[in-house]
Amino acid sequence: MNPSNGFRSKASSNDTITASTSSKIFGNLRTQQGRLSKIAVLEVNRENITTIWPYLLISIRNASFISLDLELSGLGIRKGWSSQSLEDRYQVIRESARSRAILSIGISIFRLLKRKETDQKKRIKYQCQVFNILSLCAAPFVVEPDGLQFLARHKFDFNRLINLGVSYGGDTARKNGCATYDTLKALWEEILSASVPITLHNGIVDLAFIYQHFYSNLPETLVEFLANICDWFTLDESGTPGLFDSKYLAEYSARLKASYLEYVFRKCQRDNAIEASSSRAYISIEFDDLPLSNDSIRTAFDVVDCQLPNPFLEAVIVPNGVSERDAELICKKYATFGFCNLNEKCNLMHNxxxxxxxxxxxxxxxxxxxxxxxxxxxxxxxxxxxxxxxxxxxxxxxxxxxxxxxxxxxxxxxxxxxxxxxxxxxxxxxxxxxxxxxxxIERSAVGCHRAGVDSFMTGFSVIFMSRMNVLRKGCFNSEEGNRLPLRGKPIPLIIRKSEFTKRTEDHSIKWERIEKERSRIKHLRTVTLNS
Missing domain, CATH: 1.10.287 (Helix Hairpins)
Structure with missing residues (x-):
């Protein structure tokens, strides 16, 4: 839910792409020596979801971790979001999730291919596939003008959403005959059944919307909500955490000067190039090009340019200098929070x-x-x-x-x-x-804005900030898991069960089925590894 400023779309999903021209447009979908320059995105909509569905499920079941992001029709009243009482905050978020809709879902699926540590090279290699799912709520929902203006400024295509959005809806929609089979609810159950870590950025709001729209009605209290989702993010009997928040890592672990998504990702992207040029631990990303072999899927493929500034392409990286005049023209609010209330009317730089x-x-x-x-x-x-x-x-x-x-x-x-x-x-x-x-200097480098790109930015940032643990152990640091940042609070919200709170009945029924599927998938993985 953060602007992906500075990114440019190389190929529109409306373009007709043939096999002979695809390689020219998409080029090599691998990072070169830690210099990430492009993000490959596959749009999922009403017309192609049947074709893409098997590929999506296989990607989920082979994932090392999954990164998520949502685009929403609004966030509701902001006044209660900074309340001292966490219960009051939850009630505001709960009301927003019940009345607003999810417009698109970003799913980035990462699979760890190799981790190599020698004196000359310390590389962590992932394969990734980014899905951007257009989602159209079948039930009535509230739309906020500010939210629509924000999405419009960042090139969100509302006509495409209305014409091609994958329909979903709650119990009300099904009673009215607006939806027959809820594909997106089934997708969320598949993600939970995979039993792999999930990454989010400032995830408390996204979790509430996912729960309300793709799982069940939100519980009445925060402690019940935490007790339920604790099952989601407990990956095994030993209590391995399954949720990692990039904003939490930026604030509490990496101690970055700002924690909005664009800043965190760009900082990690630049530092990754520096680490690679210095023969230190760095991340290498390889985007799966299998969809390019399918004519019906190829047209939904898009590549977003996220090229670093020229100095980061050199063998020896020396970042650009900034004159006193340029420094005075940087918007201080944008630099700190990632947004400015004046938007395009602001005469200062948002770069x-x-x-x-x-x-x-x-x-x-x-x-x-x-x-x-x-x-x-x-x-x-x-x-x-x-x-x-x-x-x-x-x-x-x-x-x-x-x-x-x-x-x-x-x-x-x-x-x-x-x-x-x-x-x-x-x-x-x-x-x-x-x-x-x-x-x-580009005063405000505003490009495309989509949930798929943001989900990749989140996943990449978590990998980079956890790279030493991944390099040596092949996983994230469990001490940093199941923690969500809280605005205005010195400590995070920890997802864990209370000894005095039971899980809600509807969750218990659903979770019994998901837990059985988890066990079945874990057994299949064990058999595959042993064979």
Whole structure:
């Protein structure tokens, strides 16, 4: 539910793509040395869901983890979202989920292919397929003008939603004959049955909407809701957590300066390129190109450009510098929260790369000052050590004194040159950007906006922030699982059962069936591995 600014669609899903031209349009669907430059998205709609359904199910059952994101028709009254009482917050979210609809569902399915750790290379390789499902609620729902304007600004195609959206509905819709078979409810049960980790960004709202629209009516209290979804996200008898939130990781683990999705993803994407160029642990993504072999699916395939700035394509990465003039023109609210109430009327810059360039420039200056202080102190210590050595060696040969003096002088010269090189590097970049005009910088890089892209951004961010655990153990850190960030609260919301709260009856009935399917799938996996 965050804007995917800076992304461009290379091929519209309306375009006719033949086998001979597909390779030219889509190119190589792999990252090159950690430089992620494109996101392949497969649109699922009313016309092609029957064809794509088997491929979707196979992808889910072979997944290492699944990332989700939703586009909603609105969020309701915001006033109660910051209430001190968590129960009050839940009631506001519950009312919004009951009255609003899900317009599209982003599902990114990641499968871990390889993890390699040597002195020369530390690479984690995933295969990924991104699905963007258009969903049209069959029951009446509330639409908020602000929400529609937001989606319209980010290129959401409402005509396509109305004409091709996959119909879904609750009990009311079925009673009125508006829906016969709820495909999306069946899809959610398949995801739960797969028993793999799920990633979200600021997931409390998404979980409430998923529960209400694709599972059952939301429980009346927060503790009942947590008790129910605790079953969803407990993957085995040992209590392995199955939910990981990228906003929680950004705030509590990585300690990033901001935690909105676009910032978190772009920061991880840039740092991943730096890690790869420095032979440290990095992520490699390979998008599954199997759908390109099917003529009926190929036309629904699209590639979104998320190319990094030019400096990140070089062998040695030196981020762009930011002049004082450009720094003053960055919208402070956008830089901190990822949005601005003035939207297009704002005369300041809404460019996340510029925000990150400025942040990295400040960090470089800070490192330079620290290094200068360290070198100055080290020089004083070395001079004092040299004096002591000279006094102790007064009875030595003159040759030894000359060697000692030469060695001391050379050490000081090398250290000072490092300080000068660091200063010159920063000064040169600032000179380059000082002459740059404002028109050279994209003021607000607004591209396409879809749930599928956001779900990929979420999944990639979680992998990168958990990369060392994945590299060494092949999984996320369980201590960071089943935790959701809470606005205005110093601690997260932990998904766990209360000893004093029972699961709701309707959930218990549904969960018994899903749990049996989980056990069956786990058994099949065990048999496959053993064979």
């Amino acid at each position: 996340v790369d510029l925000v990150l360039d400025l942040e990295e420039q400040k960090q470089l200056k800070l490192r330079r000052r620290r290094k200068h202080r360290y070198d100055y102190a080290s020089k004083g210590i070395r001079i004092e050590d040299d004096r002591q050595e000279e006094r102790a060696a007064n009875d030595g040969s003159e040759e030894g004194d000359e060697l000692l003096t030469d060695k001391s002088s050379s050490i000081v010269t090398v250290d000072n040159s490092k300080v000068r090189d660091c200063s010159m590097e920063l000064d040169n970049r600032l000179e380059e950007v000082a002459s740059r005009s404002i028109s050279d």
